[in-house]
Amino acid sequence: MNARPEQDQADAQLLHAIARGDEQAFAALYDQYSSILFGLVFRILHTRPEAEDVLQEVFLQVWQQAPSFDPSRGRPFTWLVTLARSRAIDRLRATGSRERTAQKSGEEAPRIEEEAADVALLRDEEGSVVRRALAELSEEQRSTLLLAYLDGMSQTEIADRTGQPLGTVKTRTRAGLKKLHGLLSNKFGQPAV
Amino acid sequence: MARLVVRGGQKPRRKFSRRLMEHEEYKELLALEAVGALSSEESRSLGAHLSTCAECRREAAQMRYAAASLAYTVVPVAPPAHLRARVLDAVKALKSEAENVIDIEDADEKSGESSGTFDGGPLRAASKDGTWQLLASRPPLMYGALAAALVLAVLTVASAMLWNRSSEYEAEVIRLSEDANKSRAETARLSEEAERARSEAERAREVREMLGTPGARLIHLAGTDSAPGARASMVFEPTTGRALLLASALPPPPAGKAYQLWYIAGGPPQPGGTFTTDREGGSVMRDQAPAEGRNASVFVVTLEPAGGVKAPTGGKYLLGSAS
Numbered sequence: 416m417n418a419r420p421e422q423d424q425a426d427a428q429l430l431h432a433i434a435r436g437d438e439q440a441f442a443a444l445y446d447q448y449s450s451i452l453f454g455l456v457f458r459i460l461h462t463r464p465e466a467e468d469v470l471q472e473v474f475l476q477v478w479q480q481a482p483s484f485d486p487s488r489g490r491p492f493t494w495l496v497t498l499a500r501s502r503a504i505d506r507l508r509a510t511g512s513r514e515r516t517a518q519k520s521g522e523e524a525p526r527i528e529e530e531a532a533d534v535a536l537l538r539d540e541e542g543s544v545v546r547r548a549l550a551e552l553s554e555e556q557r558s559t560l561l562l563a564y565l566d567g568m569s570q571t572e573i574a575d576r577t578g579q580p581l582g583t584v585k586t587r588t589r590a591g592l593k594k595l596h597g598l599l600s601n602k603f604g605q606p607a608v
Numbered sequence: 609m610a611r612l613v614v615r616g617g618q619k620p621r622r623k624f625s626r627r628l629m630e631h632e633e634y635k636e637l638l639a640l641e642a643v644g645a646l647s648s649e650e651s652r653s654l655g656a657h658l659s660t661c662a663e664c665r666r667e668a669a670q671m672r673y674a675a676a677s678l679a680y681t682v683v684p685v686a687p688p689a690h691l692r693a694r695v696l697d698a699v700k701a702l703k704s705e706a707e708n709v710i711d712i713e714d715a716d717e718k719s720g721e722s723s724g725t726f727d728g729g730p731l732r733a734a735s736k737d738g739t740w741q742l743l744a745s746r747p748p749l750m751y752g753a754l755a756a757a758l759v760l761a762v763l764t765v766a767s768a769m770l771w772n773r774s775s776e777y778e779a780e781v782i783r784l785s786e787d788a789n790k791s792r793a794e795t796a797r798l799s800e801e802a803e804r805a806r807s808e809a810e811r812a813r814e815v816r817e818m819l820g821t822p823g824a825r826l827i828h829l830a831g832t833d834s835a836p837g838a839r840a841s842m843v844f845e846p847t848t849g850r851a852l853l854l855a856s857a858l859p860p861p862p863a864g865k866a867y868q869l870w871y872i873a874g875g876p877p878q879p880g881g882t883f884t885t886d887r888e889g890g891s892v893m894r895d896q897a898p899a900e901g902r903n904a905s906v907f908v909v910t911l912e913p914a915g916g917v918k919a920p921t922g923g924k925y926l927l928g929s930a931s
Contacts, residue, residue: 436703442696449692450684458682464905467691468825468930474695475819475826478702489669496676504644505822509847510903545680563643564678570645585640592639596674 419541419603426491433481445474452499458565459503469506473499504567548598556591559584634664642671705812811892818843818852827907829928835859840926842907849897858889858925866914871901882916905930
């Protein structure tokens with residue numbers, strides 16, 4: 416996975432140029448990441464107009480906050496995904512449709528993610544590595560992480576939904592994420608941050 | 609062994625273990641933070657700890673990295689092409705607003721510098737030197753009377769000539785006074801322009817600040833058939849209901865009328881604030897959406913009796929939707 420540090424460096428250079436007001440660099444970053452980020456916010460919000468709206472907000476936020484991006488504190492990809500995910504979850508909570516989408520996602524999300532398996536494997540190497548790493552987690556760990564991250568459910572909500580004690584949910588989240596991190600670090604052959 | 613623990617400095621040991629326990633507790637929160645599962649209180653508390661603990665910062669970055677990789681489980685979806693154009697346009701607008709702010713700040717700095725020089729050292733020192741030279745060259749008092757008489761004689765002769773030219777001077781005075789009026793008007797115009805630029809910059813700041821808040825939306829409203837050239841941009845924060853509407857090219861409303869904004873969330877339109885326009889049809893309105901209007905996805909501006917109404921009665925002038 417030698418491409419990863421190179422990609423990170425290229426992305427960090429784009430963000431650096433954006434911080435200086437370079438619109439071309441901004442357009443390049445948009446072209447590079449708009450599909451994966453749009454897929455993510457669409458998956459969280461379940462409605463296309465809301466997702467379009469949030470994607471626009473995310474990229475405007477990228478433009479405004481690029482000067483505060485610090486490569487020593489994480490990868491550009493992590494920064495972008497974290498921004499997009501938290502904007503989408505904020506929107507989900509603000510529109511009060513969390514219950515509705517959480518119920519919906521219970522039926523639809525696994526199907527979407529199942530479809531994603533093949534697509535992601537073909538899509539790029541990093542995606543396939545992540546998919547394989549996720550497959551090594553227990554089903555409980557994987558679903559707990561996805562309910563929290565993609566459905567914006569609190570640990571208590573996950574406990575209610577799965578019928579597990581709160582402590583178990585927290586343990587699964589911690590153990591699942593640590594294991595995922597360990598697997599990714601091994602596969603990329605370096606500490607992953 | 610137990611005695612050793614008790615005797616070997618129980619107090620520092622307890623203190624250490626308490627600090628350790630806190631640190632361990634925070635470490636337990638890191639994975640939950642990365643998947644966005646902490647309460648805002650827990651987040652704040654963890655944030656304070658992270659600012660002082662490099663080990664937790666490192667682990668937080670690792671957990672966030674692992675969490676962000678979950679994005680790869682989702683099918684990428686290409687956003688529509690019009691969205692790309694909209695985002696790039698919005699960024700262009702933000703950039704030019706930012707440049708305006710910088711221009712004005714530069715101008716402020718420069719005028720600050722020049723007035724500093726004017727009030728400060730060089731000029732003041734020169735005038736002080738000049739005064740000393742003048743005092744030094746003043747003639748002794750005994751010659752004063754003679755000098756005054758001489759000056760009076762010269763003035764008497766000159767006054768006859770000057771009298772004849774008084775009308776010329778009068779004309780000159782009138783002309784100069786007209787010039788002075790003109791430059792006063794010019795000064796007023798320039799300061800009006802500066803004020804306008806300053807308030808535009810202030811507005812740009814406000815827009816940026818609002819757009820930066822979570823959940824804020826940027827909505828474009830287009831003119832209807834009643835005002836095809838009119839348009840508006842609106843920043844709306846659904847969580848707080850705060851809105852800022854910037855309209856342009858609206859026909860100035862007739863006397864007794866005003867434009868009113870409406871928030872539409874599926875039910876009846878919820879009344880927003882009223883506004884009139886400047887001569888060019890421009891307007892800036894800060895508004896607070898009623899509680900029932902915070903989920904609005906459609907925004908309309910109608911012409912209503914000044915003071916506003918509870919349900920729309922007049923024609924639509926601007927129309928926009930959040931999607």
